[in-house]
Amino acid sequence: MQIPLQIAFHRAEKSEWAEQEIRDRVDKLYAYYDRITGVRVTVDQRAGNVERTLPPVVRIEISLPGKAPLVVAYEPDRLQQKFQNPDLGNAINDAFAIAERQLARLSEERQGRSKAGQHDSQNQFLGHVAQLFPEEDHGFLLTKEGGSLYFHRNAMLQGDFDKLQVGDEVRYVEEIGDTGPLATKVRVVAARRE
Structure with a gap:
């Protein structure tokens, strides 16, 4: 990676385990696409409710050479539809799973093997x-x-x-x-x- 990993917490409490989990998951992204030049991850508690049950949004921006950045972000209601009690762990896992699939598809396209066939x-x-x-x-x-x-x-x-x-x-x-x-x-x- 040419640009150091950037992790930011906005309106969300910074935690050591979350930061380490993000670092571990970023390291795994290289198995899917080895030409990544930079990664920025933002954990943002955009919305809140009285019960404080809305999960934070995990936004991943991956810089790639010769391409527009690959961005993974979605609203908290997506996690609430997928999990009964979503938390930061679910948000991190779900966002990185999406990023991994998108990078795997890019890698296949780069190598001339598309799933479309x-x-x-x-x-x-x-x-x-x-x-x-x-x-x-x-x-x-x-x-x-x-x-x-x-x-x-x-x-x-x-x-x-x-x-x-x-x-x-x-x-x-x-x-x-x-x-x-x-x-x-x-x-x-x-x-x-x-």
Whole structure:
């Protein structure tokens, strides 16, 4: 790394374990992409509520030669949909998992091996519709790991978004979007029976 690692805590209490965890996870990023020139990590407690249950946002900015910086950041509600009681540990783990997947994809592209060449059936997962927001054209799938994954109306390849119901079984491909993982190529396998 040409630029030293920068870690900042904004409106969040600085902790030794969190700083060490961030340093360890940054070291692991090089296994995914060895041309990283700098990393800046910000832990920001942007929002708060009375119960103080909103997790902080972990923002990672990775400098790469000849490319725009790779940035991973999202709002706290993403963690609240994914975990029952999200904390700083969940926020760090989730943000770095997204960064690792994006760097792995960049590395594959750099080496001329893109996942796009693989058949979709190798990358499909089974899930269930967990939440629907038809007025906003999106919903969330429940993954086999028990996590929540965003999908948009336009991600539907088979089936009608307007006829979807909570509980419907679907197949999907997980990809990395601008704000993290999301479901694409969603196909209805079995509609929930009333």
